[in-house]
Amino acid sequence: MQKEITIYDIAAKLNISAATVSRGLKDHPRVSKATKKLIVKTADEMGYRSNSFASNLRKKQSNVIGVIVPRLNSNFMADVLAGIEKVVNNNNYNLFISQSLETMKKEASNAKAMLNNRVDGLLVSVAYDTTSFDHFEPFIKRNIPVIFFDRVFDHAMCPQIYIDNYKAAFDITNHLIKQGCKKIVHIGGNQLRNVYSERFQGYKKALEENHIEFDNSLVIINDLTSEAGAEAAGEILKMDPLPDGLFVANDICAVGCMQALKKEGINIPDDIAVAGFNNDPTATVIEPPLTTVNYKGHEMGEAAAKLMINYLLDKQDLQQTHGLILRSELIIRESSLRDKSKQ
Template sequence: MEQTKDITIYDIAKAVDLSPATVSRALKDHPAISKKTKDKVTKLAAELGYRANNFASNLRMQRTHTIGIMVHELNSNFITSVIAGIESVTTAAQYDLIIAHSSESYIKEAANARNLFHKRVDGLIASLAYDTTDFTHFTPFERKGIPVIYFDRVETGIAGTKVVIDNEEAGFKAVEHLLQQGCKRIAHVTGNLKRNVYADRLKGHQRALAAAGINWNQSLLMENDLSEQASIDAAHAIAAMQPMPDAAFVTNDFCAAICMQTLKEKGIRIPQDIAFVGFNNDSVAKIVEPGLTTIHYAGFEMGKIVGKNMIDRLLHPGQSPIDTTITLQSDLIVRGSSLKKMV
């Protein structure tokens, strides 16, 4: 099929016998142009299938009005709620979003960063992949003065604004609750401890034990990739322990739900034989039986804070602190999976 030539403002100007400058102003709803002229121009533009070349216009202004977002996954209520929070702010400021996800791969994350850099995004928002230990793919943004804001999964050693929750305090709350239920031998199932979120949740677990006068038992720590198979394997490992733990703090709701289901299939009762606390308050926490006690932190609120900080950096360069950490609080949502004293 033969492609038709793109319609330009010069084509419209010739058809309505106006200057290209007048047509351009009319299409931008400029107050100096009469309503009659605007209506005439916009009607013809629609009939001819005119498309504004925003990309070329933005490049002339050295700005694309786009913000890149890099996340480690998309099948998470938390991540989607963060993106929704970001979008609620950026849309109001007339910025578009380009979303890329790494599928928990450093290699893909680095490729996404290069791609977004070459797409000339005005700013970058990122939550780090599971295995990211090299951060040089963010260097081009820093050199160009492109603001970078990290959320949730961050690295303290690199420059940029960071928006996080107090993961250590959240871990403390989770384990303190299990201790209050009479649990003493508490397994810890977690992701890569090189990531701040998992390392800090473990610190909270250990602090809660210390406060209760209980020594940390390294044999109860299981570090994996939190996938379905890893969750099944963790459940089998828990069931094989002698004695079996009387509770488990699992730092991801999906992993906790799979662990619970696998143990139930072995005839192990929850919470009577082993109590569970998860993390994130994903939808699965409400669906699994019994309901999963978990840590809730407001993704939408985090997204709004991330978005506002990014827009502030873009609209008022040099006025906002570049290297700062904003810490949000979280809540323990208690459901049946942890209530040993109620059964």
Template sequence: MNRNKNAEPTIHDIARELEISASTVSRALNDNPRISLKTKEKIKAVADKLGYRPNTLASNLRNKKSNTIGIVVPLINRHFFSSVISGVEDVAFKAGFNVVISQSNDLAAKEISIVQSMFSNRVDGLIISIAMQTDTFDHLKLFSKKHIPLVFFDRAVPEIETDKIVVDDFAGAYRVTQHLIDQGYQRIGHLAGPQNLTTYLDRKNGYIDALRKNRIAFDESLIIVNTLTSEEGVLAVQQLMSLPEPPDAIFCGNDTTALSVMIYLRNKGIRIPEDIGIVGFSNEPFSKVVSPSISTIAQPGFEMGQKAAELIIRKIENKERTYQTITLPTELIIRESSSRK
């Protein structure tokens, strides 16, 4: 019987071509030691000629393992998140795992849809940094309920007991604020991210603690909470500079807002760092090439990704039920935007 040319070739087609059993073909393609090397080579040659593709979906369903790790980031175009992805892939590829990458665009609804899709497609584990909007977690609790490994990085959910890889945001923010004080700045504003995320709450608290330890009065009007986009950076600096006593320095929750703040101030004829100091967070590549270059906090994104992958693969393979939180240090990078002395 002639095979339909449009149909996917099967092990039965290979078996007919070589006049052997389908079970022998199956064993050979799965590298069974009972099959001789010569026979394996013949079978592989015919499989390649026919364009045979293994049915990995069916195999995964049988083995209850897809050898796939899902990773969800808020924004792929941010250097920090792309560095984490590179770290995950570096470890996962060497361990024989594929990585499926998606971005939530910091939208809760999109994150929920992505995570549910990854669950339905039977990823072996999920690595995620939650969206700024996310404030309900049933879509993530589903993984822990089904004992599917889940690792949070950067933005974690305290309510879910699982592995977490974070940086010391509190210490990083404290170091930024102390640096600005050491440069002679006294009225320091802060552009903070959403306070439902511990990442940004810790940064705000580190800033406040540094002020307190230096006996500088805390002024609530100097803190503006938003989603740290370029547009909101401009709105925030306009609000700060309209205060009866405007700030002489601004600690921005990321480099994106730091850049938009600097552009706005420069267009108003305000000198940086002479009139006002600026520090960002995340060490985006543009921060060292703009003028003035932006002081910032560097996060070990690649290392975070590596550790997240190592943790999740260990969970997948060993079915461990103990969890840990790994906190990595940050580095203050002092550049022109805050170097007044």
């Protein structure tokens, strides 16, 4: 194994100073074109690679952006990460990625690791049970930007990127009502999280506007997994009379619930019209295909990363953009579409 080449080795070989080599390699205007060319050529020949540790130490920045997500193995998050990676990579930054596995404890320890590894910025979608901001305070104190996406946390110094969950939930519930639903069950997630509480509020608002009384016994809160969906189906089937509509806060859970309902002979959409949220791949595979809200993770990832990069490059004021609301769209499929002639 060869010894690593440094700028000093290059300098020695060319009989010039290391300072000039350093400047030459990064295209500094104070180095003549001829010398530059020679330096680059020699560096190449000698198999030089810049030592980022030394450079980072001196420059006090790492060109690394940290990302903390609840889980890596979720379709939505994978999309988001793909979007982030694309932007970050195009700007010569690198990504540190870790998952909180939905607990604040791990989220905090991840944040600490990111801090010690001196990320230049942090992108976060918070865990299911995060209630405190303490683990992010050290970043704020040091002026390291923290940006929240999707599952956001309110903090004056942290921009947020999300969709209008309230409106989307309102629209989709409204749609169910228009299809003739009068008794609509809502399956939601932890109300601590904006995404789930807003979806719940949107649902309530739609009921209200349509003069349907809100009934708390029609609300089921769980962890929105497929299994939880199947369990919820059990609860639904016990309701008397049966509900005629169902709005679930995510597709995975909606699909799990649909499968269980179908097994019990429930006809969708005629007995119960169903709508989900997220436009998961399974939504188009289930029969009937699931009405849902589409919001592209890839775009959200790109938006979050771009905001971060712009801040890091221009040092523009982060507080100027406090919120960034991305577009979402209602996708109506057969799971909620009733034959108008029957009504």
